[in-house]
Amino acid sequence: MNQLLPMDMDPILRTYIVFIGSLLAFGGLVLTVLGSIIKRNVASIWKTYWGWLIMIPTLFITLWFGREAIIIGIWLLSMFGFKEFARATGLYRDWWYTGAVYMGITGLTVVTILPDPRHGVDGWYGMFMAMPVYVIGLLLTIPIIRNKSEGQLQRVSLAIVGFIYMGWMFGHLGYLVNAEHFYGYVLYLVFAVELNDISAFTFGKLFGKTKLRSEVSPNKTLEGSLGAVAVSMVLPWLMHFSFPHFGTADLLLTGAIVGVGGQMGDLTISFIKRDLGVKDMGAAIPGHGGILDRIDSLIFVAPLFFHMIRWFHDL
Amino acid sequence: MSMNEWDYEPAADLELSLRERLREFPREPHLWMYALRVLAALLQRAWLKLYHRLEICGAERLPVGQSFVIVANHQSHLDAPSLAAAIPMKWLHRAFPAAAADYFFKSTPKSAFYSVVFNALPFERKSKGAQSLAVCRELLQNKGNILIIFPEGTRGTSDEVDRFRSGIGRLVEGTDVPVVPCNLQGAAQAFPKGAALPRPRKLVLHIGEPKSYGNMSPGWDTVEYIANDLRKIVAALGKAKV
Numbered sequence: 314m315n316q317l318l319p320m321d322m323d324p325i326l327r328t329y330i331v332f333i334g335s336l337l338a339f340g341g342l343v344l345t346v347l348g349s350i351i352k353r354n355v356a357s358i359w360k361t362y363w364g365w366l367i368m369i370p371t372l373f374i375t376l377w378f379g380r381e382a383i384i385i386g387i388w389l390l391s392m393f394g395f396k397e398f399a400r401a402t403g404l405y406r407d408w409w410y411t412g413a414v415y416m417g418i419t420g421l422t423v424v425t426i427l428p429d430p431r432h433g434v435d436g437w438y439g440m441f442m443a444m445p446v447y448v449i450g451l452l453l454t455i456p457i458i459r460n461k462s463e464g465q466l467q468r469v470s471l472a473i474v475g476f477i478y479m480g481w482m483f484g485h486l487g488y489l490v491n492a493e494h495f496y497g498y499v500l501y502l503v504f505a506v507e508l509n510d511i512s513a514f515t516f517g518k519l520f521g522k523t524k525l526r527s528e529v530s531p532n533k534t535l536e537g538s539l540g541a542v543a544v545s546m547v548l549p550w551l552m553h554f555s556f557p558h559f560g561t562a563d564l565l566l567t568g569a570i571v572g573v574g575g576q577m578g579d580l581t582i583s584f585i586k587r588d589l590g591v592k593d594m595g596a597a598i599p600g601h602g603g604i605l606d607r608i609d610s611l612i613f614v615a616p617l618f619f620h621m622i623r624w625f626h627d628l
Numbered sequence: 629m630s631m632n633e634w635d636y637e638p639a640a641d642l643e644l645s646l647r648e649r650l651r652e653f654p655r656e657p658h659l660w661m662y663a664l665r666v667l668a669a670l671l672q673r674a675w676l677k678l679y680h681r682l683e684i685c686g687a688e689r690l691p692v693g694q695s696f697v698i699v700a701n702h703q704s705h706l707d708a709p710s711l712a713a714a715i716p717m718k719w720l721h722r723a724f725p726a727a728a729a730d731y732f733f734k735s736t737p738k739s740a741f742y743s744v745v746f747n748a749l750p751f752e753r754k755s756k757g758a759q760s761l762a763v764c765r766e767l768l769q770n771k772g773n774i775l776i777i778f779p780e781g782t783r784g785t786s787d788e789v790d791r792f793r794s795g796i797g798r799l800v801e802g803t804d805v806p807v808v809p810c811n812l813q814g815a816a817q818a819f820p821k822g823a824a825l826p827r828p829r830k831l832v833l834h835i836g837e838p839k840s841y842g843n844m845s846p847g848w849d850t851v852e853y854i855a856n857d858l859r860k861i862v863a864a865l866g867k868a869k870v
Contacts, residue, residue, distance in 0.1 A: 400639040590638070
């Protein structure tokens with residue numbers, strides 16, 4: 314597999330492609346064996362597996378294309394993620410607010426790509442971080458321009474949550490592309506967050522007894538959650554090649570951010586869904602639900618990880 | 629302290645896949661879809677005006693603002709865009725040509741194209757016709773909706789207006805919903821069935837006086853009468869001087 318990849322490919326990206334590609338092939342093999350020999354019904358797992366079979370190559374191809382492609386990919390995920398949120402809350406019926414948030418998310422993408430006008434480096438950091446000021450200002454202007462008050466506070470609030478969460482917080486993942494070691498960062502985050510999800514599920518199935526948050530997500534257990542934190546705390550050491558410049562403190566923090574933050578992101582979308590009374594945020598990915606159901610943990614983790622790196626290492 | 633609950637209203641088709649959503653009717657409003665439709669409508673109208681020199685007679689007779697039905701002869705794929713071009717752009721997203729589900733909604737790309745560009749309403753003409761009629765009836769109960777129907781059921785090959793199917797009668801019997809008979813001339817020459825591309829022939833659209841059949845007692849005779857009556861008016865409009 315390694316020989317099939319282009320020679321000039323980033324070595325960390327290359328390692329991840331070989332590693333995750335092997336995992337995917339192994340998973341397919343296990344499913345085939347389970348399905349044919351043990352005669353267990355694995356149809357729904359196959360559907361989820363096919364979802365991965367589409368998502369993973371898309372991710373790798375986008376990463377291989379490089380900086381602009383990745384930023385545009387994150388822009389699309391943000392736009393569709395916000396769209397799902399708007400459709401689930403009903404905000405999408407009001408095009409003023411949805412339009413303004415779409416513009417805000419696009420603005421974030423533009424300043425992520427542009428160089429800083431003062432320092433000349435890739436990515437206009439100051440404007441990216443200040444973007445919420447301008448977008449919230451714009452959203453608050455809408456009721457005034459329309460000369461409307463009834464129901465406007467709800468719409469402004471939903472639009473602000475949508476922009477800050479699906480746009481700005483998630484947008485940090487795109488901004489991370491301007492970092493020196495971005496392949497390692499982005500690949501590690503995506504992999505670690507997924508492993509965190511899978512660990513919580515597996516430990517929950519094996520040892521789960523105590524409900525974690527009964528009113529938010531009744532299927533999650535405390536045992537599953539602790540197991541996931543444990544796995545996530547160990548993982549940075551196993552994948553140290555992703556960020557060879559990280560010291561012990563960085564590795565510890567990375568583990569904690571993914572372990573705790575990932576589950577917070579999951580529970581955030583859970584409580585939103587429960588309040589809205591919907592099962593999934595959409596049906597964009599067969600076998601996985603909506604885009605937000607898939608990227609929920611990543612949204613919460615991305616900005617925390619980003620600011621940890623910036624604090625200790627600069628980008 | 630107590631607070632009132634917020635009133636959320638999730639999209640009705642939230643958990644449906646794109647494929648299912650495109651076949652659903654009524655469709656949920658969609659920002660990008662509307663934007664694309666406006667663009668498509670502008671292009672269509674420009675094309676019809678410049679390439680086919682479309683002439684519209686009697687556009688002022690359309691009772692825009694209330695709900696109504698447009699019935700017309702059907703000779704080509706230019707019919708629905710030409711009728712839509714007579715309706716002011718403001719009502720673009722409220723005008724729905726009923727389109728055969730077995731043809732226009734057969735595949736996902738087709739469904740996407742006809743629902744975005746033409747705002748087509750998937751009509752089951754083979755089975756479940758009653759269900760589709762019920763959807764149309766409900767549509768007409770909301771003020772401002774426009775339903776475009778070709779009661780011949782399929783594209784005709786001659787200049788004669790074929791027999792009207794009973795569906796139009798069943799739709800409007802016992803209601804005061806106005807029906808506007810229209811006749812488009814030249815479409816059979818401009819874009820005959822089987823042709824790959826339209827030819828630059830002139831199109832003339834005659835819009836008749838709105839009629840309603842609310843005063844007639846519902847029943848099979850009325851249904852037949854309505855279909856025949858409208859067919860006669862549509863055919864007569866076609867004989868008018870160009």
